Structures are given as C-alpha cells and as structure tokens.
Amino acid sequence: MPSSRPASGSRVPAPWRAEIARVLISEARIKRRIRDLALEITRDHSENELVIAALLNGTVLFLADLIRCLNLPLRLDFVGISSYGNNTRPGELIITKELRLDVEGRDLLILDDILDTGRTLQCVHQRLRKLNPARIRTCVLLEKTARREVAFQADYVGFQVPDLFVVGYGLDYAERYRNLPFVGVLHSDQQPTPTGPPQPGLAVVRKVKSP
Ligand code: XMP
Numbered sequence: 299m300p301s302s303r304p305a306s307g308s309r310v311p312a313p314w315r316a317e318i319a320r321v322l323i324s325e326a327r328i329k330r331r332i333r334d335l336a337l338e339i340t341r342d343h344s345e346n347e348l349v350i351a352a353l354l355n356g357t358v359l360f361l362a363d364l365i366r367c368l369n370l371p372l373r374l375d376f377v378g379i380s381s382y383g384n385n386t387r388p389g390e391l392i393i394t395k396e397l398r399l400d401v402e403g404r405d406l407l408i409l410d411d412i413l414d415t416g417r418t419l420q421c422v423h424q425r426l427r428k429l430n431p432a433r434i435r436t437c438v439l440l441e442k443t444a445r446r447e448v449a450f451q452a453d454y455v456g457f458q459v460p461d462l463f464v465v466g467y468g469l470d471y472a473e474r475y476r477n478l479p480f481v482g483v484l485h486s487d488q489q490p491t492p493t494g495p496p497q498p499g500l501a502v503v504r505k506v507k508s509p
Contacts, residue, residue, distance in 0.1 A: 323481040331456050336367030346405040348372040351397050356411030359468040360439045375399040391421050406431035411468050412440040416450035463489050
C-alpha cells in the first residue's frame with residue numbers, strides 16, 4: 299500500500315502558502331491511486347448490485363473521482379456523521395443524515411475520507427449492518443494508524459499518513475481547504491487541537507454514544 303512520502307516537485311500554490319506547510323500527497327498520486335482502487339473495487343463487486351454510502355462531507359472529491367472510475371452499475375447515498383457538534387463531548391458521534399436507500403441483500407461499500415481513531419467508521423458500520431446488506435466493505439482515501447482507538451480495519455485504503463492533521467481533497471479545517479486538489483499539512487502553528495475544530499450550527503438528528 300502506498301505510503302504518504304512527500305511528493306517531489308509538488309509545491310503549495312501561492313494562495314495557500316501562508317497556511318499550508320507542504321503537499322503530502324500530490325494530485326497526480328491521488329489520481330493514480332484512485333484508478334488502482336477502482337480496479338480492485340470493480341473486480342470485487344461484479345456479481346451483486348453495489349450501493350455506495352459516502353460519509354459527509356469529507357468524501358466529496360474522493361467520491362466524485364472514484365465513482366467515475368468504477369466500471370459497474372451502482373447506486374449512491376450519503377450518511378452524515380460528525381463528532382464535533384455544539385455542546386458535544388469529543389468522541390460523541392452525531393448522525394446528521396441517515397441512509398435512505400434500501401440495502402437489504404445488496405453489497406454495501408462505505409466510503410470515508412480518513413480512518414483515524416476508527417470510531418466513526420465503526421459506528422457507521424454497526425448501524426448499517428442492521429439493515430441486512432449481503433456484504434459490507436469499507437474504503438478510505440487515507441489511514442492514520444497512530445491514533446487508532448478501536449480495532450477497525452478498512453478493506454480498501456488509498457494512502458497511509460503520519461500522525462499529522464491533514465487537509466485538502468475534501469478534508470477540512472473549520473470547513474476550509476476542501477477544494478485543494480492535493481492532501482496537505484498545515485503549518486504547525488495552525489494545527490488544530492486533538493479534538494478538532496468546533497463546527498457550530500450542526501442540525502442534530504440523533505445522538506449516538508460512541509462504543
Ligand atoms: P475517526 O476515525 O477518528 O475519524 O473517527 C473521524 C473523522 O474525523 C475527521 N478527521 C480528520 N479530518 N484531517 C481532517 O481534515 C485529519 O487529519 C483528520 N483526522 C480525522 C474526518 O472527517 C474523519 O472522517
């Protein structure tokens with residue numbers, strides 16, 4: 299599995315240089331890796347109809363690029379989950395959007411931007427398993443093993459990343475940087491606290507205690 303060694307020759311574009319220290323994974327490397335992931339996923343899901351459940355909001359770019367490379371029929375839905383709500387202790391997860399598609403008897407692929415502590419994917423996996431899909435697999439663009447709190451493994455992983463707060467290519471800090479075409483690292487004086495930035499104004503649909 300490719301690691302996140304710094305991409306040679308990748309420079310942070312001028313508008314972001316004051317905030318982003320360096321490019322960790324370049325646009326070209328992301329593109330190449332997504333093509334490989336898509337080949338694997340296509341090969342593994344040729345027999346049963348596939349439903350993709352993409353976690354909001356960090357998967358936006360990854361999802362758009364990945365599904366265009368998937369050479370099979372599929373249906374798409376979204377799950378909203380956040381651990382950074384108002385008046386919410388770190389670790390408490392909030393479902394902001396439920397899956398609407400019927401997945402019973404179907405192959406389900408849960409897509410997320412990054413597998414970090416593992417709490418988010420474990421929680422979503424446990425909830426969606428109750429909907430009786432034939433199989434559930436998980437795919438993440440990035441995996442950070444240093445802060446893992448629960449024993450959760452993704453089936454498809456784009457890149458391993460070090461224990462740094464990463465932004466770009468869908469990943470945000472306080473809703474910024476999602477539009478960067480690469481994954482980058484903030485300057486050390488801009489790195490968020492371990493619990494991440496507050497995100498005021500979340501519409502709380504249901505509270506879920508993390509395991
Ligand atoms: P875990 O696995 O810790 O991940 O439940 C939960 C969610 O936290 C976000 N996350 C990050 N977002 N840079 C980001 O922009 C990071 O380094 C990072 N680590 C975790 C992400 O939305 C993930 O789905």
